[in-house]
Amino acid sequence: MICRDLPQFGMCFITRDDPSFHELLAGMWLDPLGTKPEELPQESLIVLNQSGKAVMAMSFIWRWDQGGRITSDKVIGLSSLAQLQFDPGDPRKLRFHPFLPGSKRVVTPNGAFGDNSDVLPPEPGPVGFVGGGIGAGRMRRPQPERRLVELQLDSVIFAEGECAGPDDMGILANLGPAAEEQHRLASQAVTLLEQGARLGDVFELLRHTAHYPGPRSATHTPDFLRLLFSFGRQAMDRLVNATDDLREPLIEWFREQSRLPRLEFRRLE
Numbered sequence: 001m002i003c004r005d006l007p008q009f010g011m012c013f014i015t016r017d018d019p020s021f022h023e024l025l026a027g028m029w030l031d032p033l034g035t036k037p038e039e040l041p042q043e044s045l046i047v048l049n050q051s052g053k054a055v056m057a058m059s060f061i062w063r064w065d066q067g068g069r070i071t072s073d074k075v076i077g078l079s080s081l082a083q084l085q086f087d088p089g090d091p092r093k094l095r096f097h098p099f100l101p102g103s104k105r106v107v108t109p110n111g112a113f114g115d116n117s118d119v120l121p122p123e124p125g126p127v128g129f130v131g132g133g134i135g136a137g138r139m140r141r142p143q144p145e146r147r148l149v150e151l152q153l154d155s156v157i158f159a160e161g162e163c164a165g166p167d168d169m170g171i172l173a174n175l176g177p178a179a180e181e182q183h184r185l186a187s188q189a190v191t192l193l194e195q196g197a198r199l200g201d202v203f204e205l206l207r208h209t210a211h212y213p214g215p216r217s218a219t220h221t222p223d224f225l226r227l228l229f230s231f232g233r234q235a236m237d238r239l240v241n242a243t244d245d246l247r248e249p250l251i252e253w254f255r256e257q258s259r260l261p262r263l264e265f266r267r268l269e
Contacts, residue, residue, distance in 0.1 A: 003045070004152040009164045009268060010051025011058070011156055013107075021046060024104055029115045043148045044108045054159035055099035056084045059171055062109050063150040071146070073109050078157065078171055080230035081182055084261040086159040098159060107151070161263035170223050175265050178227035185209065185228075186258035189235070193251045203239045210236045231257060 005013040014021050024046050025037050043062070049055055057078035064071050078084075086098055097116065099105060105114040155165035155172050163172045189202050209225060209232025235254075242250050 001043075001148050002150040004150065004166075005047070006153050006156060006164055009156065010049065010053075011055075011153055011164075012048045012050055013151070013153070014046040014048060014104075016042075016045065024048075025106065027118075028104070028106060029113070029117065040106065041108050041110075043151070044106055045151070046104050047107050047112070047153070048104050049099050049101050051158065052101050053162070054086055054101060055156055056086060056159055057155075057157045057171075058099070058112065058153065059155045059165075059169055060107060060112070061150075061152040061154045061168060062148065063152070064146040065149050066146040070149070074154075074169055075107075075109070075111055076169065076171065077112065078227065081179060081227060081261045082230070082257075084157060084161075084263055157265075161265045162268050163265055164268040171227075172265075172267065174224035174227060177224040179261060181224060182228055182231055182260065183258050186231075186254045189254040190251055190258065193247050193254070199239055199242055199244065203236070206232055206235045206239075208232075 001015075003013045003015060005011055014024060022037075028037075047058075059077045060075040062073040062075070064073070100116045100119050102119045103114070103116050104118065105112040152168070153165060154169050155163065155167050157163050157172070157175075163175070165172065167173060185206060189205060192202050192205065209228045211232075212226070212229050235257075238250060238253060
């Protein structure tokens with residue numbers, strides 16, 4: 001198996017063959033459903049954040065040999081531009097928990113699992129607290145008929161806006177266009193609401209962002225709209241439940257969305 005990590009940027013894979021693998025795995029939070037270390041897929045490995053920076057999102061590509069045919073699974077760790085906000089003063093209070101420097105994550109074909117408890121002092125969490133996983137998903141049964149040939153750390157976005165990785169999925173390439181489009185749409189929504197437009201007019205402006213585009217081969221929708229899906233769904237929910245006499249909270253929400261993300265993206269080479 002070929003492992004393509006990014007050691008030059010402090011993001012390193014630890015495979016099962018490494019003597020430290022099981023020691024690092026011990027005690028990690030793996031899954032809200034209670035997955036045990038021995039239940040992890042055989043292909044699982046660990047990624048260490050040795051960059052000295054918080055990671056806000058990371059994405060992976062798993063490539064398999066399936067009867068002589070190469071297939072791939074993509075684990076996209078960035079679901080929303082709102083995920084890229086970071087307050088170094090208290091990372092616990094963020095809606096999207098960062099992958100803090102010095103911490104580790106278990107990487108599986110279904111997502112990256114773990115929290116920051118290995119680098120943060122103990123603190124009781126509220127009911128339902130699930131730690132700081134990035135790109136977490138539900139564990140599924142392994143598929144023994146295929147053989148893993150390559151795992152690629154395709155992109156990493158750091159808290160300061162620095163980005164790294166080969167970006168075969170185009171996540172990094174679409175950050176700028178997505179941010180510009182969200183700013184344009186959210187600002188236009190603010191203007192419409194302030195001018196007394198019907199809520200239905202704002203709904204029509206934004207409804208295309210709430211439909212997940214699906215596979216690239218099945219649509220001609222610009223790739224950057226995939227990063228606006230979460231914004232679009234939240235906007236639809238708020239508009240459906242809004243009333244004309246409560247416009248101010250809606251205007252403030254759209255105004256906040258127009259300012260996201262508060263980062264200047266810089267590609268590391």
